[in-house]
Amino acid sequence: MEKTKVIVGLGSCGIAAGAGKTYEKIKALRQAEDLDFELKKTSCIGMCYCEPLVEIIDETGSYLYGEIDEARAVEIIDRHVMHHIPVKEHVVRTDLFDTTDNDFIENQIKITLRNCGYIDPENIEEYEARQGYRAIKKITDQRISRMDVIQAVISSGLRGRGGGGFPTGLKWKFASDSITSEKYIICNADEGDPGAFMDRSTLEGDPHSVLEGMIIGAYAIRATEGVIYCRAEYPLAIKRLTIALDQARQKGYLGKSILGLQGFDFDIHIKEGAGAFVCGEETALIASVEGERGMPRKRPPYPAVSGLWKKPTNINNVETYADIPWIILNGAEAYARYGTEKSKGTKVFALAGKIRRSGLVEVPMGISINDIIFKLGGGIRDGKKFKAVQLGGPSGGCIPEYLSHTPIDYDSVTATGAIMGSGGMVVMDETTCMVDVARFFLDFTRKESCGKCTFCRIGTKRMLEILTRITEGKGEQGDIEQLEDLAYQIKESSLCGLGQTAPNPVLTTIKYFRNEYEAHIRDKKCPVKVCKKLLTYEVIPEKCTGCMVCAKNCPVEAITGEQKQVHFIHQEKCIKCDVCFSKCKFEAIRLS
Amino acid sequence: MRISRIHSEPEIREQGSVDLTPLEPLLVKYRGKKGSLIPLLQGAQDIYGYIPGEVFEKISDVTGLNLSDLYGVATFYAQFRLSPVGKNIIKVCHGTACHVQNANTITDSLKEALQVKDGETTQDGLFTLESVACLGCCSLAPVMMVAGEVYGKLTGKEAVRIIRDIRIKENN
Ligand SMILES: Cc1cc2nc3c(=O)[nH]c(=O)nc-3n(C[C@H](O)[C@H](O)[C@H](O)COP(=O)(O)O)c2cc1C
Numbered sequence: 001m002e003k004t005k006v007i008v009g010l011g012s013c014g015i016a017a018g019a020g021k022t023y024e025k026i027k028a029l030r031q032a033e034d035l036d037f038e039l040k041k042t043s044c045i046g047m048c049y050c051e052p053l054v055e056i057i058d059e060t061g062s063y064l065y066g067e068i069d070e071a072r073a074v075e076i077i078d079r080h081v082m083h084h085i086p087v088k089e090h091v092v093r094t095d096l097f098d099t100t101d102n103d104f105i106e107n108q109i110k111i112t113l114r115n116c117g118y119i120d121p122e123n124i125e126e127y128e129a130r131q132g133y134r135a136i137k138k139i140t141d142q143r144i145s146r147m148d149v150i151q152a153v154i155s156s157g158l159r160g161r162g163g164g165g166f167p168t169g170l171k172w173k174f175a176s177d178s179i180t181s182e183k184y185i186i187c188n189a190d191e192g193d194p195g196a197f198m199d200r201s202t203l204e205g206d207p208h209s210v211l212e213g214m215i216i217g218a219y220a221i222r223a224t225e226g227v228i229y230c231r232a233e234y235p236l237a238i239k240r241l242t243i244a245l246d247q248a249r250q251k252g253y254l255g256k257s258i259l260g261l262q263g264f265d266f267d268i269h270i271k272e273g274a275g276a277f278v279c280g281e282e283t284a285l286i287a288s289v290e291g292e293r294g295m296p297r298k299r300p301p302y303p304a305v306s307g308l309w310k311k312p313t314n315i316n317n318v319e320t321y322a323d324i325p326w327i328i329l330n331g332a333e334a335y336a337r338y339g340t341e342k343s344k345g346t347k348v349f350a351l352a353g354k355i356r357r358s359g360l361v362e363v364p365m366g367i368s369i370n371d372i373i374f375k376l377g378g379g380i381r382d383g384k385k386f387k388a389v390q391l392g393g394p395s396g397g398c399i400p401e402y403l404s405h406t407p408i409d410y411d412s413v414t415a416t417g418a419i420m421g422s423g424g425m426v427v428m429d430e431t432t433c434m435v436d437v438a439r440f441f442l443d444f445t446r447k448e449s450c451g452k453c454t455f456c457r458i459g460t461k462r463m464l465e466i467l468t469r470i471t472e473g474k475g476e477q478g479d480i481e482q483l484e485d486l487a488y489q490i491k492e493s494s495l496c497g498l499g500q501t502a503p504n505p506v507l508t509t510i511k512y513f514r515n516e517y518e519a520h521i522r523d524k525k526c527p528v529k530v531c532k533k534l535l536t537y538e539v540i541p542e543k544c545t546g547c548m549v550c551a552k553n554c555p556v557e558a559i560t561g562e563q564k565q566v567h568f569i570h571q572e573k574c575i576k577c578d579v580c581f582s583k584c585k586f587e588a589i590r591l592s
Numbered sequence: 593m594r595i596s597r598i599h600s601e602p603e604i605r606e607q608g609s610v611d612l613t614p615l616e617p618l619l620v621k622y623r624g625k626k627g628s629l630i631p632l633l634q635g636a637q638d639i640y641g642y643i644p645g646e647v648f649e650k651i652s653d654v655t656g657l658n659l660s661d662l663y664g665v666a667t668f669y670a671q672f673r674l675s676p677v678g679k680n681i682i683k684v685c686h687g688t689a690c691h692v693q694n695a696n697t698i699t700d701s702l703k704e705a706l707q708v709k710d711g712e713t714t715q716d717g718l719f720t721l722e723s724v725a726c727l728g729c730c731s732l733a734p735v736m737m738v739a740g741e742v743y744g745k746l747t748g749k750e751a752v753r754i755i756r757d758i759r760i761k762e763n764n
């Protein structure tokens with residue numbers, strides 16, 4: 001009989017939710033009770049909403065437990081491992097019986113995330129055991145030519161997952177056409193879109209799949225050196241990549257004469273980003289790797305012709321590389337079976353915001369926004385109403401509820417005014433103010449503009465000033481038109497994608513939520529009561545019971561009052577944090 | 593990262609007040625390697641917590657790069673600091689997911705509790721308050737990171753409590 005396995009999910013999100021403590025607790029229990037089970041680590045399974053996650057695999061099957069803190073760890077080890085009685089009420093996912101969360105996994109198709117949550121990312125053998133490094137072996141064993149590798153990627157229809165959606169195979173072809181002795185291959189792991197974490201999870205959960213994708217790319221275009229440019233905010237991803245690189249070198253997947261193939265010399269190193277969103281743009285990224293200020297430059301020449309150190313360079317996103325080994329092993333047709341005519345395969349989305357089940361999902365292209373939010377995501381949290389979804393981060397836009405039947409593919413999303421982007425999907429409910437969201441993104445792009453193009457540098461600042469004025473109740477007639485005017489000028493006069501797309505969040509919110517702008521400008525009201533300058537918090541004396549909950553919870557001690565007496569909010573101290581409003585059980589706090 | 597970019601001047605201190613010996617291994621490691629300015633600055637910041645003026649001069653001497661170029665790179669990236677920071681850096685996430693879930697409240701409560709502005713350090717030198725754009729734990733929004741550890745599903749009150757606990761630990 002196989003030993004029972006207990007697997008703890010230790011991705012960044014899991015650790016933040018306390019998975020490290022859960023792991024230590026289980027380890028201590030095993031020692032104290034001298035229990036005979038195998039304790040293992042894995043990374044994010046995608047069900048971030050119920051971290052920490054612990055999977056128990058025994059002779060009957062697999063049970064995934066959610067929200068396992070130390071106390072519950074004791075419970076499941078005692079009942080399930082020691083007494084063989086699964087603790088059904090904590091199981092979030094299993095094939096053995098229905099759970100409320102089964103449909104979160106069942107509607108997914110995992111290609112990019114094929115190993116995430118199943119293997120220990122710090123152990124190369126576990127990757128190998130799931131067909132890892134078989135794709136590159138297939139290439140070297142069967143002497144598949146460079147052209148055939150590139151052709152397979154072209155036929156698969158894979159488009160770059162970093163946001164642009166450029167066909168990957170074509171890009172590789174361009175890079176392979178340039179003839180020099182020195183060529184580079186870069187993995188873009190800068191993931192700057194705030195609210196997206198697909199690349200982080202992939203790197204933390206399955207770093208070898210990205211390395212293998214890069215090695216195959218290196219073979220195809222004859223690259224000699226690889227660079228992974230990773231955000232410094234992802235220390236765990238960097239750590240696991242470093243381990244993976246060492247292991248891959250030891251096993252001969254990197255270094256000289258890879259897998260015995262004469263002349264196939266290739267190695268990869270990591271460059272840590274230093275905190276600049278614009279460095280996600282490929283030419284800025286290259287400048288940053290060279291040790292310069294990360295400012296984009298004009299294209300052409302494209303990196304495929306003149307990239308890092310002016311040598312031909314191929315640059316792709318983390319997810320793009322992670323898909324490659326699967327395509328080589330399973331064939332281009334297998335990949336192209338998923339998706340729509342022009343957008344093939346699957347795509348990973350990071351669901352966040354006001355959604356019940358936030359986490360990572362991988363779905364075939366062409367699935368509708370509704371399906372993702374309601375079928376997989378379980379709908380909106382706290383019974384609120386769905387209002388809009390933000391796709392594509394600061395370069396994207398907000399798609400309103402009435403367009404939520406839109407299929408997710410590159411062209412349909414672009415038609416709404418948003419962009420597919422890298423896969424961040426922030427869900428907003430009826431309590432989200434769209435003007436505030438637009439202001440938030442403009443604030444972001446203004447700070448992140450590298451300053452090279454005048455319109456991007458100054459135009460975003462002017463737009464931000466107008467938006468700020470509107471949210472403070474100082475909007476004027478004509479502001480909307482001026483915003484639109486500035487938006488088009490910035491789009492047309494900026495060199496790189498940052499400026500060209502920066503106005504998108506404003507344009508889409510004006511397009512779909514113009515009435516909210518007008519309410520702020522004309523009536524000086526924030527319809528959903530978010531814009532603080534337009535609000536005051538007051539106690540309704542008739543309803544206040546003097547329970548003191550608001551006063552106790554107020555972070556700035558702006559509320560005074562004795563027990564069983566009506567309380568009072570001191571406006572000069574109030575920071576409008578909304579805590580009293582949300583904590584009051586008697587609806588005795590009024591916003592006006 | 594989105595630390596509000598306060599362009600502070602490099603600290604001018606008396607010559608010799610910064611011990612440059614810990615820098616040596618770093619300089620040796622990257623000697624003669626192209627494109628190593630950013631790792632050099634990152635390494636220096638790991639050692640000192642910020643990049644002192646003398647370190648700039650030293651790196652400039654060794655690499656032959658202009659001081660103005662070094663300054664240009666250091667001020668371009670949000671990661672680099674030109675003045676000392678507190679012992680614990682509090683990074684409050686202001687990414688999209690955290691923003692729509694009241695990240696401002698977290699920063700506001702901390703500002704009030706610590707009596708600092710965004711980007712400043714407390715008087716006792718224990719904490720520096722910063723804003724970042726997305727820590728990649730969006731499903732736990734709103735989120736903050738204190739001394740490398742991530743705390744999720746926060747409220748203003750909870751954030752203040754966490755900081756108070758750390759302060760009590762530090763003072764003991
Ligand atoms: C402002 C800006 C930020 C970007 N950020 C990223 C990023 O964080 N990650 C990424 O993979 N691509 C990013 N890109 C897209 C890259 O320029 C490039 O298209 C991509 O890395 C190519 O890889 P792909 O073809 O696999 O998508 C960004 C582009 C712009 C204009």
Ligand code: FES
Pocket residue numbers: 194195196685686687688689690691725726727728729730731733734735
């Ligand atoms: S938006 Fe805060 S962690 Fe991503």
